[in-house]
Amino acid sequence: MTAAAPAALTSEQIGVLARAVSRAPSVHNSQPWRLSVRGTEVDLLERREVELRRHDPFGRDRLLSCGAALTNLELAVRVLGRDCHTAYGTDVAATVTIGRPHATSARDFALYHAINRRRSHRRPFFHGRVPAGVRAALVAAGEATGVHLVEPGRLDKLAELLGFATRVLRDDRGYQRELELWTAHTHGWGALGDGVPEDALSPEALPVAGLVRGGTPVPDDVVLAERLAEESLLVVCTDRDDRADHLAAGAALQRTWLAATAKALVGSVLTQPLHLTGFRARLVSELGLPGVPQAIFRFGYPAVPAAPSPRLPLGELFPPPGGSR
Known part of the structure; x- marks a missing residue:
């Protein structure tokens, strides 16, 4: 007897997928994705028209963002x-083929229920570093074939590199204009749209200030190294540096972030320094990384609540009838 083909998704089930994808983190909260549902196949589409020419000139962070959305999907x-x-694809970021009924694991339930609680926390953490056992669990949550999460050593070298990057970005007028355009002056859950809420940004120095603005102070390298030592950091690395690696890195980062959220932790991501010419090569050399760095994840226990980010209406997740994939 031939087994029945997997059932197509109902409209209510498609709504569940859309809400999960919509809550994924993205570069400047640009939400650069769409969904196309074809029976039991769901395409995650990259919105290539969403461009951040100064922050993300090659679209790497856009693909990291799509990878995070893929984990939620x-x-x-x-x-x-x-x-x-x-x-993974080329015309589409990825295609998820939905199969037959399968029992949901307790781990997947925990990560799924963390989706709506996850925030970008660009503020100080409470009581310093996270215990070693918890840090190890977060590394395990994100590890995958070709993706490695590394606790950085040589914080003096990392501080030197981040300090240099901060000064460059702070004085880059084009970068600052672009960041200002993507800073949303909106507050609370009622806000619809994209961009980073003003009250989600921090006026403090790195590592707290995940996005560098014109007034961001730059501590000297010794002070910055001391501050880095008080935080918990992971560098997300990949074996190669192509589209599939960028998607895989974003997916791994989101699994780690959701695992952190499930343990009452918060976090934020630093990627903008990694776009400066030669920065990633220096990072690999100075820190002895096992691959190409794609993002730096800082995490800890929140000292204050993190602000929510606006979201585009769910209807904008789906391409218009007859529109291009």
Whole structure:
């Protein structure tokens, strides 16, 4: 007897997927993705028209963002009690093929329920570093074939590099104009749209200030190294540096971030220094990294609540009828 083909998704189930994808983190909260549902296949589309020419000139962070959305999409499928298989693409970022009914694991439930609680926390943390056992669990949550999460050593060298990058970005007028355009002067859950809420940014120095503005103070390298030592940091590295690696890095980062959220931790991501010419090569050399760095994740216990970010209406997740994929 031939087994029945997997059932197509209902409109209510598609809504569950859309809400999960919409809550993924993204560069400047630009939400550079769309969904296209075809029976039991769901395409995650990269919105290439979303451009950050100064911050993200090659679209790497846009793909990291799509990778984070992909993790949320896969979790939502599994929480609906279905198996799934993911394939990266070129015309689309990825296609998730939905399979037959499959029991949802407790781990997937925990990560899925962390999606709506996850925030970008660009503020100081409470009581310094996270315990070693918890840090190890977060590394394990993100590790995947070709993706490595590394606690950086040589914080003096990392401070030197981040301090240099901060001074460059602070004085880059084009970068500052672009960041200002993507700073949303909105507050609270009622806000619809994209961009970074003003009250989610911090006037403090790195590492707290994940986005560098014109008035961001720059501590000297010794002070910055001391501040880095008080935080918990992970560098997300990949074996190569192509589209698939960028997607995989974003997916791994989101799994780690959701695992952190499930443990009552908060975090934020630094990527902008990694776009400066030669910065990643120096980072690999000075820190002895096992691959190409794609992002730096800082995390800890919150000292104050993190502000929510606005979101585009769910209807904008889907391309218009007859529109291009």
